[in-house]
Amino acid sequence: MMLHQEMARLAKGLVSDPVAGAPDADITLAPTSAEDAASVLGFAAEHSLPVRFWGGGTHQGMGYPVVADILMSTHRMSSIVDWQVDDLTVTVQPGVLIADLEGELQQRRQTAVLQEVPGQSTVGGAVAAGLSGWRRLRYGPTRDRALEVRLATGDGRLIRGGGRLVKNVTGYDLPRLATGSFGSLGLITEMCLKLWPLPPEHAMVPVQDAERALALAYRPLALIETNAGATLYLSGSREELEAQAERVGGDLVSGHRWPQPLVGAVEATLRVPPSAVAQLVEKLRAAGIDFQAAHGVGEIRLVGSLGELAELRDTVEATGGALVIGKIPKGADFDPWGKPPEGIDLQRRVKAAFDPRSVANPGILPGGI
């Protein structure tokens, strides 16, 4: 309570009502600027108060649970800062909803290639969680489009890395490091993303043999297989779409219908070398597990029981991949990451370079970093 009063006094304008769906914290703060966010983090570091970051709350089930005194929400930092239409870059604050950004970009036939299904997810959340959506087979991961990042570090510094340029090797690649860092370095207060032009037409081709279709099609957007079957996702001119359909020997269906998120008590993603997907799909189908597999990428989203996941984890880790929990019942005894990656000491030291007092989403990463 003392803390609450002290924080409330210091951070007057930043105090927010608790955010729907967020866990209990002593105080919820919603900064309106990078400077505010940095000041709060500086204070938190000085007093060793753990801070948990919150965007749209759609992926907060990932990682080890964070017990925080302060919940920092990004909902008051939700502006599109700078859209260079002719240069195909956009700079945004973290609280911008993906659906809003993509809607805006679509007006000029551009896309940030963030997730396809509308929802409450924010750009900051997607970047912090390193999420790439389904079209990554064609456009690569979000990480490869992170051009510039501004970060309020865990000890309250305001730093910038990269630049608003599509090609740039000036200094260490902080934008890539921040992507998928789960708030462990601090709060991303602004980011510049590379955009792609939206091709004129979109279509799908249902296919029988996913791997065969993948080999025949030329750089499709995605090839997603679910319990219901496999679908090739395409874009381009009408002539290109027809040529692709002919290559794979299937019929064109106009438009894109992306798989709706799988919802269950336990949600997980398998990340495996692309060559391991076909075999895993067979296994999942035999076990009657609901899944959505991205062929050529190596990402398989699924819902299942903890028992099923425990068995799958061994298989997945044997391929050099990981089974990553997206959601799990509170208190369940299941490691959200599994076997930590190599170089865990290096990971710990890098985190400490940005967050020496370990107050920024402490413990969320593999190895409890």
Added chain:
Amino acid sequence: MTLVDDLQAILGPDRVLSHPLELLVYAKDAGVTPGEAVAAVLPETTQEVSACLRVAARHGVPVVARGTGTGLSGGAVPDEPALLVVMTRVDPAWEIDAASRCAWVGAGALNLDVSRGIEGLGMHFAPDPSSQAACTIGGNVGTNAGGPHCLAEGTTVVHVLGVEMVTASGDVVVLGSAAPDPIGLDLRGVVVGSEGTLGIVTRVLVKLTENPPAVRTLLLTFDSLRAAAATVSATIAAGIVPAALEMMDQPMVIAVEAFIHADLPVDAAAVLIAEVVGLDEGVDAEAATIERIAVEQGATSVRVAGDDAERELLWKARKNAFGAVAQAAPNYYLHDTVVPRTALADVVTQIYEIAERFELEMMNVFHAGDGNLHPLVAYDAREPGKAEQVQAAAEEMVRVSVAAGGSLTGEHGIGLEKRDLMGLVFSPVDLDAQARLRDAFDPDGLMNPGKILPRGARCYDYGMSALPESEPS
């Protein structure tokens, strides 16, 4: 035991060089600044690299890794007397996973050899620096190398899924994997482009890119550089990201034509080489759109390469531009800055003005599509004061690029060349953060010291003195 004795105990006498004359050739790159080495080693395995680094750490000697020395920014040139670890022999058997479209290759493998080695699979390694026949994959990783075809495909970091690295203390660690989004922080992404300051990369997991079924290459001719630059901006703005979009100005075209004989239009003010790839059904339409835009912007002629031979000749002309210049003058200084694509015409105009003011002979060949400028100054270093003049002009060119929203380097790296200009684009707090990141990998500062970050980048000690109110600005 001396450093050399200890190294010879690991590698034998033949693979440890310490004679000043032997070292001379290794202590420089393709740029203009020489360095000094205390010894050079030629390891063949990861274990040997590790053992050498342990020895260096024990002796407190700085370590600089190098490949074939094609770098231009001094990234592999020692800033202080150092042990040179020559990586060209570290090329163990490749492990190709065709189904996952990736392969583990040695840091010493040559860029072009990788693409040639997997040709039969219908795939290639996308980054294609002009030096690709001579440069190593390890060097590509160190500089995050680019090339003409990085416009659509991205620079080296996009094509490196993992690295095996020896840390400053000699430990071997694998960062990244063939599986997407390895869990934990993306240290692989930080290592690529770190110029050997975080460790020495010994093996690289490269992504393999499917060869396109169809390619169209266009040669567009303009009577002004501005019209060519406007064509670049208008093409991108029209929603086309070509596979490559390269520009050459008249002096460069003349030099190249004399060298390669590709039937280039030597009377044009500027030429663009545009390449689109994809399905047969798509490339003609895209090529036609580019042609239409170019004509709208004032292109005086458009030539589409009729066959593979003509296409290869155009690329040979482009990639041998620097060799061509060697004929024109004893020395050349090749710049590398990057600007927003929309600022291309303005910045190029300013760069011409600078060259004129300093009375320098300048030619341009650059990756126009991603705003990556390469003004090249041909000069004779024996002429008194000339080198200084070239240097001063270079700095001005960087400054106008930065003022237009650009940055110091698009693909050559910071190295020694631009280390002291980092303050133009980053604040002291930004640089301090980068220094802390570097220190996390190499606390004793033995890995390629003096690169990337200017001296004094660490503006305060670790700890809690860094509240925003008290930050230097």
